[in-house]
Amino acid sequence: MPSADAAITRQRMEALRLAELALRQGDAAACIAALLALAGEAQDDPRLLQEIASRLAALGRHEDAERCSARALALCPDDPEYLYNHATALIALGRLDEAEAALDAVIAKAPGDGDAWYNRATLRKQTPARNHVDALRAQCEATPVASPMQVPLHYALAKELEDLGEYAAAFAALKQGADARRRGLSYRVEDDVATMRLIADAFDAGFFARKHAGCEDARPLFVVGLPRSGTTLVDRILGSHSRVTSRGESTDLAMALMQCAGPASGKAELVRKSTTLDFRALGERYCAHLSDGGALRQIDKTPLNILYLGIVAAALPQARIVHLRRNPMDACHAMYKTLFRMGYPFSYDLDDLARYWLAYDALMAHWRKLLPTERFLEVDYEDLVANQEAVSRRLVAHAGLDWEDACLQFERNQQASLTASAAQVRQPMYRSSVGLWRRYESELAPLAEALRAAGIDIEDKAVS
Structure with a gap:
């Protein structure tokens, strides 16, 4: 006999499927209502809360999405993925100082997360007194040359160097990142x-x-x-x-x-x-x-x-x-x-x-x-x-x-x-x-x- 937890999980996933079906049928209001109701029932389920948050964000319900991602983070406070997703929700709402602090925490726990480095670099203009250029250069050196994380790391480095007026170095870093990104695309x-x-x-x-x-x-x-x-x-x-x-x-x-x-x-x-x-x-x-x-x-x-x-x-x-x-x-x-x-x-x-x-x-x-x-x-x-x-x-x-x-x-x-x-x-x-x-x-x-x-x-x- 399946456990009660397994039955609850199946019920919740079916509710998520029905919400998505409502959206495909053109009823965004019904989809949002179903997602919010499901979020209320899933306050103990961080993974499902993340799924709900991503769908609410796609529907423009960013405050609701932030609440879901914040609850998921409260359940898993040391997980870099949950920190990163909450930072993304904070950026959408313009809470940029909070987002930067969240991304600082992501990078401290998962220094190989290039996307976190890049997003953090874009949140404000970097200054000589407050930037991450040396740390970015060190992380680029520590990251395998073939790693896809080299791309966001070099974009982050280019952005911060441009903010500091180091234009030649900024373009060199940018070209390295762009060339790597282009090589990974099958685009004509x-x-x-x-x-x-x-x-x-x-x-x-x-x-x-x-x-x-x-x-x-x-x-x-x-x-x-x-x-x-x-x-x-x-x-x-x-x-x-x-x-x-x-x-x-x-x-x-x-x-x-x-x-x-x-x-x-x-x-x-x-x-x-x-x-x-x-x-x-x-x-x-x-x-x-x-x-x-x-x-x-x-x-x-x-x-x-x-x-x-x-x-x-x-x-x-x-x-x-x-x-x-x-x-x-x-x-x-x-x-x-x-x-x-x-x-x-x-x-x-x-x-x-x-x-x-x-x-x-x-x-x-x-x-x-x-x-x-x-x-x-x-x-x-x-x-x-x-x-x-x-x-x-x-x-x-x-x-x-x-x-x-x-x-x-x-x-x-x-x-x-x-x-x-x-x-x-x-x-x-x-x-x-x-x-x-x-x-x-x-x-x-x-x-x-x-x-x-x-x-x-x-x-x-x-x-x-």
Whole structure:
């Protein structure tokens, strides 16, 4: 006869499965309710609490996720994994000092955890009096050359050296980490370039000229652009408005597309099928994931929704779109020096970055010609940081909202953030990232040459 403990475990795992099933069926509210109920029953089960926390975080319930991870840590206070997961929850909530202390504890207990070193390095600007450069160098030496942990360790070292103004050493460490990361990926930038061309060919002027019956829900507000281009900053500015909420980065649009399109043999077939969908059903499926909190606008700041703007135009005809642009050298350098957990495999090689950026630029030029101007606003990062109030007012007006002064104090926005900019957006506006690539002009010369050869102006825009 199975033990009572085993029976309880089976019941809880079945409850977790049913919660996930509710989400797959589009009922996020039912999923959240089930997860919270299960968390209440599982206060003695640290592993299950961690599972629940990860799912709650993915659903944007970061405070609930932090409570679950804190309880799991209380049950296993000396476990580096539980410390690390709690630190991640604290970062999302902007509790950065607590997160740094938690990561200090992780590193003390598990010095080989490269991710902990990297995350800690990103939480604040390092100073001559307070940094971890010597410890990082020692840990790099102590870590086997072939270990995957060399990647985050070198990214952490590069970030701290840049903070200290040691730019040549910073780039050398960064390149070592990026090269190791790129060697571990089976990625061909040609595939992404070809896909973007297919998208432009499929969603042509003829597609936009046809009538499409979409979902008339006006809540969606898409903030798009390449990662590290300022999308999180705009998300925080708009999300500071009392009538706006942010859903952060979401796969909901891509998932709605795949569910409505059905099986496809590859990207080319999926692109072809995506032009003849039931766009109203697709829009309704996407909007089923929006919250019922009464916000007039709900931000989806997934950068690579740039691929789906034709679908947005047809399926969500009332949605607003904001596209962030940034000097291509600063944009590519910022991506190159960021260790992304998921996605963006083009960001670890300068040649890949140049080719991807050129394809992205061509696709955005295509959308610029075809998207309705009243729904599509483009903002330059450099203009935003130089003219914060004027550009912020333009963003709020584009969202169809009255101005609120809180939008100028985005650093006070308490909404959670799990992006690579999670620490930066807790600070007031700063301009120090504009033109930063010039510190690495010789190292980034191959990128500059590739962009110039394609006719791209890489000169820094004037900042008044």
